[in-house]
Amino acid sequence: MTDATTTTTGTDAAKLLRRHETMAVIRRTEKAAHDLFMSGLVKGTTHLAAGQEAVAVGARGALRDGDYAFATYRGHHHAIAWGATAEECLAELMSKATGSCKGKGGSMHLTKAASGMLGSYAIVGAHLPMAVGAAWSARLRATDQVAVAFFGDGATNIGAFHESLNLAAVWKLPVLFVCENNLYMEYTPIGTVTAAANPAADRAPSYGIPAELVDGNDVVAVEDAVARAAERARAGDGPTVLEARTYRHYGHSRTDPASYRPEGELERWLERDPLTVSANQLRALGTSDDDIRAAEESAAATVEAAVDAAKAAPGADLAEAFTDVWADGGAEWRT
Amino acid sequence: MTTYRESVAEGIAREMRRDDTVVCLGEDIGAAGGVFKTTVGLFDEFGPERVWDTPISEQAIVGAAMGAAMTGMRPVAEIMFSDFLACCWDYLANEIPKVRYMTGGQVTVPLVVRTANGGGLGFGAQHSQSVENWALTVPGLKIAAPSTPADVVGLMATAIRSDDPVVFFEHKGLFASKGAPAPDGHVVPFGQAALLREGTDVTIVGLASTVPLALTAADRLAEQGVQADVVDLRTLLPLDVSSVLRSVERTSRLVVVEENPYQGGWGATVVSVVAEEGFALLDAPMRRVAGANVPLPFADALEDQVIPTVDKVVDTVKALVDY
Ligand SMILES: Cc1ncc(C[n+]2csc(CCOP(=O)(O)OP(=O)(O)O)c2C)c(N)n1
Ligand SMILES: [Mg+2]
Numbered sequence: 157m158t159d160a161t162t163t164t165t166g167t168d169a170a171k172l173l174r175r176h177e178t179m180a181v182i183r184r185t186e187k188a189a190h191d192l193f194m195s196g197l198v199k200g201t202t203h204l205a206a207g208q209e210a211v212a213v214g215a216r217g218a219l220r221d222g223d224y225a226f227a228t229y230r231g232h233h234h235a236i237a238w239g240a241t242a243e244e245c246l247a248e249l250m251s252k253a254t255g256s257c258k259g260k261g262g263s264m265h266l267t268k269a270a271s272g273m274l275g276s277y278a279i280v281g282a283h284l285p286m287a288v289g290a291a292w293s294a295r296l297r298a299t300d301q302v303a304v305a306f307f308g309d310g311a312t313n314i315g316a317f318h319e320s321l322n323l324a325a326v327w328k329l330p331v332l333f334v335c336e337n338n339l340y341m342e343y344t345p346i347g348t349v350t351a352a353a354n355p356a357a358d359r360a361p362s363y364g365i366p367a368e369l370v371d372g373n374d375v376v377a378v379e380d381a382v383a384r385a386a387e388r389a390r391a392g393d394g395p396t397v398l399e400a401r402t403y404r405h406y407g408h409s410r411t412d413p414a415s416y417r418p419e420g421e422l423e424r425w426l427e428r429d430p431l432t433v434s435a436n437q438l439r440a441l442g443t444s445d446d447d448i449r450a451a452e453e454s455a456a457a458t459v460e461a462a463v464d465a466a467k468a469a470p471g472a473d474l475a476e477a478f479t480d481v482w483a484d485g486g487a488e489w490r491t
Numbered sequence: 492m493t494t495y496r497e498s499v500a501e502g503i504a505r506e507m508r509r510d511d512t513v514v515c516l517g518e519d520i521g522a523a524g525g526v527f528k529t530t531v532g533l534f535d536e537f538g539p540e541r542v543w544d545t546p547i548s549e550q551a552i553v554g555a556a557m558g559a560a561m562t563g564m565r566p567v568a569e570i571m572f573s574d575f576l577a578c579c580w581d582y583l584a585n586e587i588p589k590v591r592y593m594t595g596g597q598v599t600v601p602l603v604v605r606t607a608n609g610g611g612l613g614f615g616a617q618h619s620q621s622v623e624n625w626a627l628t629v630p631g632l633k634i635a636a637p638s639t640p641a642d643v644v645g646l647m648a649t650a651i652r653s654d655d656p657v658v659f660f661e662h663k664g665l666f667a668s669k670g671a672p673a674p675d676g677h678v679v680p681f682g683q684a685a686l687l688r689e690g691t692d693v694t695i696v697g698l699a700s701t702v703p704l705a706l707t708a709a710d711r712l713a714e715q716g717v718q719a720d721v722v723d724l725r726t727l728l729p730l731d732v733s734s735v736l737r738s739v740e741r742t743s744r745l746v747v748v749e750e751n752p753y754q755g756g757w758g759a760t761v762v763s764v765v766a767e768e769g770f771a772l773l774d775a776p777m778r779r780v781a782g783a784n785v786p787l788p789f790a791d792a793l794e795d796q797v798i799p800t801v802d803k804v805v806d807t808v809k810a811l812v813d814y
Contacts, residue, residue: 257595257597267593267597268597279586283554285551285554288555289554289566293564296564297563322548323545323548323551481591481630487630489729490732490733
């Protein structure tokens, strides 16, 4: 296991400013989702990723068009990083016809298959084998695509995690396992239920998989680490485990006030807010405060327009309840 | 003549020859040819890039098949014994059948999960259950369960070419059975039951192992002057209820023979449709000859107590005809 060192090599300011703006779009979308929930326009539940934006945006930045991503119920940031618009995401949360899944997915299942983001899955760990399969498929079709699975610290204790690491290692598949270690599985500190200090990275060596710990609030560090892992994968050297330390700003889900957090913990992490980190990196690269502010304002305007459009959109088409079970579009079960 | 067992490999091989995206994975399916020898010859013909031995990782087998299916392949995954579907049930219950729907049609999952199902070989409680009813509880899965060698090939062709996920139940008790080989290009569409014998007194509906059982029972009944229609459903989903209703229209009596347990068995779905839509056609109550609501015992004599037998079918039909 190697400790990643943050390097801005190869990251020019313009590129980083784009990452910063995407992270700002995600942050604003999460805030909008929260507010819309409070005003009764979003039902069910949401698992917001505010605070974890850098993992999704850094990873996407390091990958190519056509690479595959599989996410969890906490997946708004991955969907947006893979090109879903704030509007189609918020419309989906608001049960609108214009939602990315036509109202049949909701917050936990945002998907942007057209750009390789093949779903958000709400059974913990279930999508890791799928990412392994997508990587296997890339190899069988002789493309140089890679697949990445994003998952939480809690997912490292489910069998599918271990089955996936083993299979990916023995078949030497081009897959990246990216753990977003946000310190909690639901309401329980991960350390109290896990026999490894670094739940993903410490397990990887037993499967012969290289692992890296990375600062999950530093988009540049994530991008560099994912780029290294993707290069190994494309070269035929097999999977990598990345464990990104990060923190969610909201509670686990909509109903969780997160009162189990020790005093001062949130505040300490807010000082290392991924948007603050990237703004500082931009300044160090010579980007002006005006340019940074302009990017953030552009993000805010995008999400404001998205909220308005989603609110104005028609509700889910009732006929959609009976479509998309089968590939022919229908739901017939008898002849 | 060929065997049901050889027809499994034959059916897969025919599809692998016509479509490079068809790949197989499972435990011991490669050079070893599978524990039931149902994949013999595939590794030799297609090699290790098409036929993959896996670790004992049922979730990874089916989950990886799903990921590959979503990205341009047509995987055929083997789960050695159908009882082991429980180890990867999340994929059959929550992932594979739901992903197309919950993404609003953004993805398709053209895969086949093949598995050796059912009793009759004395493998005991954890290797003998008929679990086709498990799959029937899940909207979003297609289900095939052939009863003859030719149907194995013909339904396998449809299963592998299907853009929808298919659970393909191969019955352990039928592997050694023989029948006419499938002609070239043989394809059996899903949702088309086969009327295997015509009679006027009773309709007997079977699936997989209970089809030969129903045919034997029909022979015995004929000697006693009772003429039975025997319908092989071939697939549980789509479910060919039209063929069942058409037959009951002529016979006015229905007996369903199913190896899965009575509790939650597929026969309940068949009789409920007939009750709702064909009640006026009936001259007697419908009957289900099903597995008993107990785990499968080991000893042959005990196993016979709890799964359908020819005697049970004959007795049930006779009681019904006298009704
Ligand atoms: C198999 C399964 N068990 C339990 C749950 C309920 N559950 C949802 S999220 C969660 C915590 C997951 O924690 P982690 O993997 O760290 O991800 P995070 O929510 O922190 O992003 C649990 C227990 C579930 N969805 N699936
Ligand atoms: Mg967590």
